[in-house]
Amino acid sequence: MQNADIVWRKVCYVKLLKHSAAMIKKTFRNYMMLSITVFLTFTFLLGFLIYTDSGIYNKYKELMGNDYKIILSHNRMDSDSGNKINILTSRLEEMGDTHFYYIKKTLARDTYGNQCRVQILPNYVWAVFEYGDVGVEMNGEKSFTLQQGEALVSDRMYENLKKSFDREPEISMVFEKEGNNKKIYKFNIVGTYTPKQYENTQETGVEDPIYISGVGIDDSEYEIHNYQTVIRTDKPSLVINCLKSMNMSIMNVMDEQNNAIKEENIVIRNKYIIAAVLFVILGINLYSAFSNALNERKYEIGIKRAIGAGKKDIMMQFLTEGIIVMGINIFLSIVAAINIFVIYKAIMFYAKGYRYVICLSGQSVILYAVLTLSISALFSTLFAYKCTRVEIVKYLKE
DSSP, rough: OHHHHHHHHHHHHHHHHHHHHHHHHTTHHHHHHHHHHHHHHHHHHHHHHHHHHHHEEEEHHHHTSSSTTEEEEEEEEOOOOOHHHHHHHHHHHHHEEEEEEEEEEEEEEEEOOOOOEEEEEOEEEEEEETTTTTEEEEETBBBBOTTTTTEEEHHHOOOHHHHHHHOOEEEEEEOOOTSSEEEEEEEEEEEEEEESSOOOOSOTTTTSEEEEEEOOOOGGSSSOHHHHHHHHEEEEEHHHHHHHHHOOEEEEHHHHHHHHHHHHHHHHHHHHHHHHHHHHHHHHHHHHHHHHHTTTTTHHHHHHHHHHHHHHHHHHHHHHHHHHHHHHHHHHHHHHHHHHHHHHHHHHHHHHHOOOOOOOOHHHHHHHHHHHHHHHHHHHHHHHHHHHOOHHHHHHHH
């Protein structure tokens, strides 16, 4: 007997769904006007959430993946720089659990006469940092080893060099210092990296830095324009105080990460403000749209009541119709928003070579789900309830 009741309820639910779908089709024009408002609002909301989450993620994805114990010091060469480096080196070596190395930055020419930005690295590198970002990952790896005569170039520079070679490309760098003879070094390209932003839109790629091994290169053969100290320490406060006492620049990865988190919190606050505004606007529009739909179907409701349909039957039918319409619009808004950002991602990649990552945080997913489902349930229920309040006698007389 219990199984028969369950089967009967399922049959009733199926009939209710079929009838509701048929009535939606019959009153398509009314629901179409409602759907346009809902679809555009839900698409805008989801698009806004994806845009803000993706913007934060793409802006800080390298920074947030960095070790918070990293400290950078970027300084130009001057008359005291040599002494500062020696003093800093001795002080850092005295600290326990502290590792460091220097990146020397200079200018050189290739054999074609193009001026190149060259960064000279030690033998083993566990991260090459720029301010706020990881500057280089060789083939996706942050740590790597450069042997003597090996170099790392940008991927687009590698492709341009490849056109000039019928074998694996190499590059020759010409170093010259005032009063010294030219010194030419030949480097095998052992890896590539993707620059954060392509500052130069030309195809030559000469603006991208070339990273070379400093093994076997005499410091007297080139002029150091500036240098960067990369430090990883378990005692960041001691290192920071040391750099301050020597009047050297400081960039603490942890501070940068905290600034990024503060910006993210501002974005989260804006999400809730935008969501609240959209909730009010959409609520007003939905109430108006549902009221118009109800006015055009009061005669239908009167007939149904006259032939024996109860308030519960009327309410269930219109509640089901509202949920179906809102559910379809939620689905279409998700598809539309995702497709818009997939197209944007493709444009960014093929037009600018930038790998844009589409991101939606769990918090945004919950916010979107709560907003869309709650407003759908609320106004579908309100619509169904108002349908039961129709004055039957008035419309039967007509």
